[in-house]
Amino acid sequence: MKNLIKAQLYQISRTRVYYLVFFTMLLLTMLFGAVEWLNGADNLEEWQRLTASDFATRMDTVVTFAMMGIGFFAAFFCADDFGDKTINHEIMSGRLRKQAYFARASVSIVLCTVFGLLMMFTTLGVSAFLTGWGDSVPFSAVAARILLLTFPLIRLTCLFVMIAYFFKRTGISFLAYYGLIALVGILKAADDDSGVLTLFSTINTLLKYKEWHIFGLESPVEIVYTPMPESGFIVRCIFVSLAVGAIYLMIGYNYFHGDDLE
């Protein structure tokens, strides 16, 4: 399997379109990070300025783009080899289906998760560089929340891996992302107390800071954020994300394993 992973990495490193998509997405996130500065944040009074720490409390748009990138990469990493029959040759040459499946799945999980985290940190970095960090939330709390995103991003990648093995076509697998986003847009989610019922509620709970407002008669409204999510949620987030991710992988593998046997 090690060789298959190496082969995958080699193939990825030699595919120019991946670099193109990667840098385009990165550029997009940099623009997100610069949006306050481009809107003239530097001309505002200090108390009015939306700094990087303020931006950190509203990063849900960035994560939506990160998810799109993950959908793209997972679909291509896993399903592209069905198009030119590479995967068939692998199996014909004595590789196990398990190896073919998990080599691609593991490469996708690692690279997609790193890609997602990189997007989040790049946005923040650009924002901090241009507008300063500010004092709404400490960097350590933001970093911890973004690092915790690793787990729902693993869950998401596993979902796309499963979908890729269902369809075996890169385009259709990638379109599943739009289907998913459209569905989430149309359906109004019920309150999820656990915060882990769906991927979206997990990401939302991680990126949404509990806030509190205080005000004076002549002093501006202050938003006081709770830096860290509850410990119970963190534990649930880790375990449920990994468990559901594992289920997706299991279903995907089971389907791939028994595929074309009937």
Added chain:
Amino acid sequence: MVKLDIVILIILPLLSALLWYMAGYVEKVRNSKWRILWLAPAMICFALVYVSGVEKLMLPAYLGAALLAIGLFRPDKKTRRTASAVSCVLVLISLPLCLFSKSYRSIDYVKDFNEGFESMKAHYVLAEHKQIDWDGLYEKYLPEFEAANKSHDKVANEIAWYKFCAEFHDLHVNFGSDEKTRDAAYARTSGNDYGLVICTLADGRTVAVETDKSLEEKGISNGTEIIKWNGMTPVEADELSEMKQIFTFADADNEKFFEGYFAAGTGGESVEVIIKDDSGAEKKVTLNKLSDNYYERAKEAYKKILRGMDVGHMTITKINDTTACLRIKTMSFDSISEKDKHQKMKEELRGQILDVKKQGIKDIIIDIRENNGGSGTMVKAIGELFAPEGEYYYVTDAYFDHDKKCYISEGDGRWKSAGDVTVSGENILGDEGRIVLLVGCDSVSAADHLTKLMSGFENTTVMGFTGPSGSAQGVSPIELKSGMFSYSSSLMLNQDGTIYIDCGTDMQADDSAEVIVPFDENAMHEIFDEGNDYLMYKAVEYLSDLER
């Protein structure tokens, strides 16, 4: 949510039946892609749960949907058909559970209480000032919420919240779900209606008001003195009323005004009452219960005592040739006024005042009875308009430490301040003009601010049966599953750093009426028999008698 549960309960057996059939069909028309079909029930169920939320009584149905996915892993006909049958049974188990269990889609009131309690404990700015014993309160009220949760009783939950809120003697600590539940909660705690409400007059006598006509034959009408209620004085009987526990006052004087008010709801099928008849002799009468809802009668009497002038918000009404009334029902004007700190509203009001001045009006009665509060900037704008020339102190903003994320206590009941807020008087009425500010114990929050601010003006007299509510901190709401919970969250200070207006453990709020109009026999008669606005009458009389 319920509709979607019904959809799940209908669609899953249908899918089970379909997959039962497909289990046979796919053996004839073989294609590995058929296997994905067995994921469909779980996916559809998940999408519906995403919208409707998880319901624990639907767990068998969810399990049934998940069970069908076995068909993906074990693609043989027998397993698939067994899964279909078991799934169908599991779904059908959910149906009676949802139909007959009271806990179906019920709110976890204990969880809600915990959330509200923890939030308040973290952010309530008067905790130190009022010496709140959080642990004691939690221990006292948790059983009430547990009982409400156990019986899935929304009204009991509402009552528990009202009692909890009343402990703070702060009219900014409130809970509310909906009007229907609120009325049900008050009705349940109010006791029985025997056809009267008891009020305490300024001389200490307790008399019947809002009396039912059926009591006339027993010699009871508005003003009849009630000596004993079921063997107790009305003040003693008051303590038996559960409604008294959910009624809160921030100021002891306001609480005293309503002494005996809840007594007439206490008792069983009938009560023995000792009254003073027309000749002055004591007489024992038995009153039978008219209904089990004292709240409706008590509410009506409460309204009559406290209601303000019945005209539009921010309208000026001529009372006589020299006096007009500015009615302020709430401290908000319109949605955009907050942005310009009510300056346009001030201009509009200035225009109105100048118009009535041209018509000969010299004095203004500002009626803020029943004013439930609102914006401090509106208070400031009104204050600026009516204040005599010069600068008047209003309030001090507290200093909020950005790093520590809290207000800074300087000990001895004082807090670090951020800056004073003052108003520059415009003296719109001129040196001859006088103002009476009419208040009641339900003039709350920003109405308290206006009272405190204007009581510092040389041209203003604050008047009422009582002072205003005595609750003046900034308030923030949080949304709980069972309703909205709000409490004082932003600190307002006096110039010396002490708490602005709100009472401490002594229940003495720092704003009051300069002229307390006695609620005497005359007031009672004018309000309950004649339906007149007695306080307005006294305000006009006060202004006409005033030496200039």
